[in-house]
Amino acid sequence: MLTAVGAILRKDLLLELRTRESVPAMAIFAVTTLVVFHFALDRPTLAGDLAAGVLWVSFLFAAMLGLNRLFVAEEEQGGFDGFMLAPIDRTSLYVAKALALLAFLAIVQAIAVPAFAILLLDPSLWPVLPELVGVLLLGDAGICVVGALVSAIGIRTRARDLIVPLLALPLLIPVVIGAVEATAPLLAEGGAEPLPGRWLLTLGLYDAVFAAIAYAVFDDLLED
Amino acid sequence: MDEPAIELAGLGRRFGERTALRDVTLTVPAGATLVVLGPNGAGKSTLLRVLAGLLRPHAGTARVLGHPLPQEGWAVRGRIGLLAHEPMLYRDLTPRENLRFHGRLHGVGRERVEEVLEAVGMTARADDPVATLSRGMVQRVAAARAVLHDPELLLLDEPLANLDPAASELLEPLVGRASGRTRVVTSHDPAGGLAGADLALGLRGGRPAICAPAAEVAAADATALYA
Numbered sequence: 001m002l003t004a005v006g007a008i009l010r011k012d013l014l015l016e017l018r019t020r021e022s023v024p025a026m027a028i029f030a031v032t033t034l035v036v037f038h039f040a041l042d043r044p045t046l047a048g049d050l051a052a053g054v055l056w057v058s059f060l061f062a063a064m065l066g067l068n069r070l071f072v073a074e075e076e077q078g079g080f081d082g083f084m085l086a087p088i089d090r091t092s093l094y095v096a097k098a099l100a101l102l103a104f105l106a107i108v109q110a111i112a113v114p115a116f117a118i119l120l121l122d123p124s125l126w127p128v129l130p131e132l133v134g135v136l137l138l139g140d141a142g143i144c145v146v147g148a149l150v151s152a153i154g155i156r157t158r159a160r161d162l163i164v165p166l167l168a169l170p171l172l173i174p175v176v177i178g179a180v181e182a183t184a185p186l187l188a189e190g191g192a193e194p195l196p197g198r199w200l201l202t203l204g205l206y207d208a209v210f211a212a213i214a215y216a217v218f219d220d221l222l223e224d
Numbered sequence: 225m226d227e228p229a230i231e232l233a234g235l236g237r238r239f240g241e242r243t244a245l246r247d248v249t250l251t252v253p254a255g256a257t258l259v260v261l262g263p264n265g266a267g268k269s270t271l272l273r274v275l276a277g278l279l280r281p282h283a284g285t286a287r288v289l290g291h292p293l294p295q296e297g298w299a300v301r302g303r304i305g306l307l308a309h310e311p312m313l314y315r316d317l318t319p320r321e322n323l324r325f326h327g328r329l330h331g332v333g334r335e336r337v338e339e340v341l342e343a344v345g346m347t348a349r350a351d352d353p354v355a356t357l358s359r360g361m362v363q364r365v366a367a368a369r370a371v372l373h374d375p376e377l378l379l380l381d382e383p384l385a386n387l388d389p390a391a392s393e394l395l396e397p398l399v400g401r402a403s404g405r406t407r408v409v410t411s412h413d414p415a416g417g418l419a420g421a422d423l424a425l426g427l428r429g430g431r432p433a434i435c436a437p438a439a440e441v442a443a444a445d446a447t448a449l450y451a
Contacts, residue, residue, distance in 0.1 A: 004328070011317070078310040085276060
């Protein structure tokens with residue numbers, strides 16, 4: 001399975017490097033959303049819950065762009081048939097797609113988080129950067145395990161651009177709530193507060209449950 | 225005696241209300257070539273996709289390489305090579321990158337990739353994106369992909385489409401009768417198709433109109449399928 005995951009992931013990253021169809025659009029969308037919030041909220045700076053909410057809503061919307069394109073090359077260029085004919089565990093396709101999305105989100109966040117700090121954030125990010133990276137990874141994992149599954153469901157429908165966000169957004173609400181609650185103490189106005197273990201655990205459990213569901217059903221999603 | 229490569233009994237397949245295949249019954253011995261003739265929409269490509277395990281039969285039974293489909297589809301994955309209308313190549317990757325990718329999925333090394341690239345005469349263009357290749361060149365790379373893992377059964381949907389005579393000759397040892405593999409080949413050329421086959425299946429509206437040894441089928445009967 002690891003060989004197949006590696007092959008698919010490597011192919012997806014190579015395709016993105018060559019076509020630049022997803023990551024630049026996601027990054028521009030995330031930064032643009034932050035700029036819109038900057039003007040819409042009419043505040044010079046943000047902190048705490050509001051800052052965390054703005055940050056994760058921006059990431060969520062940017063992720064939707066990536067989700068819509070996650071399986072497009074497979075659907076339009078016969079990739080699905082190639083996988084179905086190969087002697088591999090089909091779940092490897094799901095794992096590779098989730099990891100590819102995780103890589104895309106990490107790149108987007110490497111651009112959007114500094115932009116957020118410059119445009120909107122009141123407290124400094126530097127002292128809490130390691131903790132923030134940890135929370136980002138946990139939240140991203142939730143977006144990726146849910147998103148890759150929804151993207152696979154939506155790709156074979158005629159209205160995939162509509163279906164994917166309509167299915168993904170409600171399913172990702174718990175991830176956003178957990179991620180915002182876990183991020184808010186790091187961005188508190190008077191200085192960072194301890195990470196809330198309860199919310200980190202909730203996020204981790206949600207990620208694990210959806211990963212298990214995806215593992216159980218993904219093979220059937222590819223079947224005729 | 226070798227087990228037949230393909231055994232179909234009353235095979236049927238629908239798409240919604242439309243019947244694409246109905247009551248197809250035939251046996252293809254290992255190493256034999258079956259030519260599938262019929263006009264557009266007759267069910268030829270659907271038959272290939274059912275044999276490849278990409279579509280489930282809705283009626284009857286299908287055994288491929290000794291295994292019932294779809295129940296034991298896992299057992300034939302990696303033993304079938306499919307050359308369909310869609311080349312199954314990523315347009316923004318090069319032929320070499322595409323073949324290496326498929327090679328990794330099938331556990332095939334880089335030496336074999338270079339071997340098939342050379343066999344289809346694509347070494348010189350192996351590092352150009354597929355999107356920049358002509359349709360004939362794409363078909364050659366697709367043929368290389370189909371035989372990359374040395375499959376026992378080849379399913380070929382009009383394999384010589386878009387190819388000039390020289391390229392057709394180049395592919396003969398790989399996907400032609402000379403390859404020695406069991407083959408199912410769809411064709412719109414009744415005379416040529418029958419000449420290169422052991423068995424013939426003529427489809428009209430998804431139903432078998434001809435099912436006989438190729439030598440016993442008159443070219444006029446095969447041509448009448450298109451009338």
